Amino acid sequence: MNKHFFDRLLKGEETLAVIGLGYVGLPIALAFARKVKVLGFDINQERVALMRQGIDPSNELTSEAFKDCNIRFSSDAEDLNEVSFYIVAVPTPIDDANLPDLKPLLSATRSVAGSLTKGNYVVFESTVYPGCTEEDCIPVLEELSGLTYNIDFFVGYSPERINPGDKVHTLENVVKIVSGSTPEALETVASVYELVVDAGVHRAPTIKVAEAAKIIENTQRDVNIALINELSIIFNKLNINTYDVLEAAGTKWNFLNFTPGLVGGHCIGVDPYYLTHRAQQAGYHSKVITSGRYVNDSMGFYIAKQTVKKVIAQGKVIQQSRALIMGVTFKEDVTDIRNSKVIDIVNELKSYQMSVDLVDPHASSEEMHHEYGVSLVSAPVDKYDAIIVAVNHREYAALDEAYFSSLMATEQGVFIDVKGLYKGKIHRLEYWSL
Numbered sequence: 001m002n003k004h005f006f007d008r009l010l011k012g013e014e015t016l017a018v019i020g021l022g023y024v025g026l027p028i029a030l031a032f033a034r035k036v037k038v039l040g041f042d043i044n045q046e047r048v049a050l051m052r053q054g055i056d057p058s059n060e061l062t063s064e065a066f067k068d069c070n071i072r073f074s075s076d077a078e079d080l081n082e083v084s085f086y087i088v089a090v091p092t093p094i095d096d097a098n099l100p101d102l103k104p105l106l107s108a109t110r111s112v113a114g115s116l117t118k119g120n121y122v123v124f125e126s127t128v129y130p131g132c133t134e135e136d137c138i139p140v141l142e143e144l145s146g147l148t149y150n151i152d153f154f155v156g157y158s159p160e161r162i163n164p165g166d167k168v169h170t171l172e173n174v175v176k177i178v179s180g181s182t183p184e185a186l187e188t189v190a191s192v193y194e195l196v197v198d199a200g201v202h203r204a205p206t207i208k209v210a211e212a213a214k215i216i217e218n219t220q221r222d223v224n225i226a227l228i229n230e231l232s233i234i235f236n237k238l239n240i241n242t243y244d245v246l247e248a249a250g251t252k253w254n255f256l257n258f259t260p261g262l263v264g265g266h267c268i269g270v271d272p273y274y275l276t277h278r279a280q281q282a283g284y285h286s287k288v289i290t291s292g293r294y295v296n297d298s299m300g301f302y303i304a305k306q307t308v309k310k311v312i313a314q315g316k317v318i319q320q321s322r323a324l325i326m327g328v329t330f331k332e333d334v335t336d337i338r339n340s341k342v343i344d345i346v347n348e349l350k351s352y353q354m355s356v357d358l359v360d361p362h363a364s365s366e367e368m369h370h371e372y373g374v375s376l377v378s379a380p381v382d383k384y385d386a387i388i389v390a391v392n393h394r395e396y397a398a399l400d401e402a403y404f405s406s407l408m409a410t411e412q413g414v415f416i417d418v419k420g421l422y423k424g425k426i427h428r429l430e431y432w433s434l
C-alpha cells in the first residue's frame with residue numbers, strides 16, 4: 001500500500017472527499033470525519049445548508065452523528081481541488097424504460113476529473129453493472145484530467161451495504177467489499193476503509209468482481225421475493241394462507257426466509273435492471289431476473305384488484321366506495337417515498353373510480369404531492385369501505401380490529417393486510433393478505 005499517502009491522510013495533510021451525501025454518502029463521510037480530514041460535497045445546496053447545521057436531510061442520522069467530526073460541507077466544485085482521495089456515492093437510477101441512467105454518476109465523475117491530480121485515488125460506491133467503473137467512468141477521468149489511469153491516478157470500487165432504517169447492520173459492523181485497479185491501490189483503499197469498518201474488508205480480486213458482487217446481492221433478493229410473491233398469487237387461488245405455508249416450510253433448515261410484498265425503493269427494484277441491461281449488451285437475454293422484476297412490479301396492481309373484487313363482493317358500488325391506505329413509504333420505518341410501489345395501488349384503485357385517502361406517520365405530504373401528485377391526509381377522515389395496511393411501520397403493530405372497525409363504513413368492511421401484520425387477529429372484518 002501507499003504508506004506515505006496513508007500516513008499523510010492520517011495526519012490531516014491529505015483530504016478525503018465524499019461526493020453525493022445521501023443515504024449512503026453522508027454516513028460514510030461522517031464516519032471518516034472522525035478519523036481523517038473530510039470534504040463533504042453535494043450539488044444540492046439546500047441539503048448542504050442543512051448538513052452544515054448538523055441536520056441529515058435524509059432523516060436517518062441524529063445531530064449527535066455530526067459531533068466531533070472534521071468535516072466541511074460544500075457544493076462548490078473548486079473545493080475539490082484540495083482532495084486526494086475521492087469517494088463517489090451519487091444515485092444510479094433507471095429511466096422510464098428501466099435502463100440505467102448514468103447521468104448523475106458521469107456528472108460526479110466529471111467533477112472529480114476537474115480537480116484530479118497525480119497520486120490521487122478515486123473510489124466508486126454507487127451500485128453499477130460489472131464493467132461500469134472501467135468502461136464508463138475511467139475514460140471520463142482520463143479524458144478530462146489528461147492523466148493516465150494506473151500511472152497518475154488509481155481507482156477502486158467499494159459497494160455499499162447500508163440498509164436505511166436498519167440500526168443493527170451499520171457501516172461499522174458489516175464487512176465491506178473493496179477492490180483496486182492495482183495491487184497497491186487495493187491495499188491503500190482497503191487500509192482507508194479499515195479505518196471506519198470495524199468488521200473489516202473483503203478484498204475482491206478485481207473491480208468487476210466487486211461490482212458484480214453488489215448487483216447480485218440485490219438481484220438475488222429480488223428474485224427470491226418474486227418467487228414468494230408468485231407463490232402467494234397461487235395460494236390465493238387455492239385458498240391457502242401464504243404465511244401459514246411459509247411458517248410450516250420455514251421449519252426446514254435450508255428453507256430461505258422471504259415474505260411476499262411490494263418491492264420498491266432505489267436498490268432492489270432498480271439494480272437488477274443494471275445487470276439485465278449489461279447482460280443484453282453481452283448478447284444474453286435474461287429470463288429469470290426479468291421475470292422476477294415483472295412479478296414484483298405487478299404486485300401493487302394485484303393487491304388493488306383483490307381489494308376491488310372484495311368490495312364489489314360485498315354488494316358495494318365501487319365508484320362510491322372509499323379506501324384508506326396506511327403507509328406509503330417504500331418500506332417500513334423510513335421516510336423515503338421514492339419508487340414506492342404503494343402508488344401503484346393508489347392509481348389502480350382510482351382507475352376503478354374508488355376514492356382513496358393516504359396516511360403515513362413517516363412520509364411528507366409535500367414530497368408525496370411533488371413526486372406522485374397525491375397528498376396525505378393528516379388522519380383518517382371518513383368511513384371507509386376498505387382499509388389497506390401497505391407498510392408495516394412500527395406504529396401500526398399495536399393497532400387492533402376495534403380501531404380498524406371504527407374507521408369502516410359498514411361492520412364487515414374489507415381489510416387488506418399486505419404484510420400479514422395482523423394475521424390471526426382480525427375476525428369480523430373481511431380479511432385478506434398476500
Ligand SMILES: NC(=O)c1ccc[n+]([C@@H]2O[C@H](COP(=O)([O-])OP(=O)(O)OC[C@H]3O[C@@H](n4cnc5c(N)ncnc54)[C@H](O)[C@@H]3O)[C@@H](O)[C@H]2O)c1
Nearest residue numbers: 020021022023024042043044090092104107108126127160
Ligand atoms: N440507499 C441505499 O439503501 C443504498 C444501499 C446500497 C447502495 N446504494 C447505492 O448508493 C448510491 C447512492 O444512493 P443514495 O441512496 O445514497 O442516494 P440519495 O439519492 O440518497 O443521495 C444522493 C446524493 O447525491 C447528490 N448528487 C447527485 N448528483 C450529484 C453530483 N453530480 N455531484 C454531487 N452530488 C450529487 C444528491 O444531491 C444527493 O444528496 C446509489 O448507487 C445506490 O444504488 C444505496
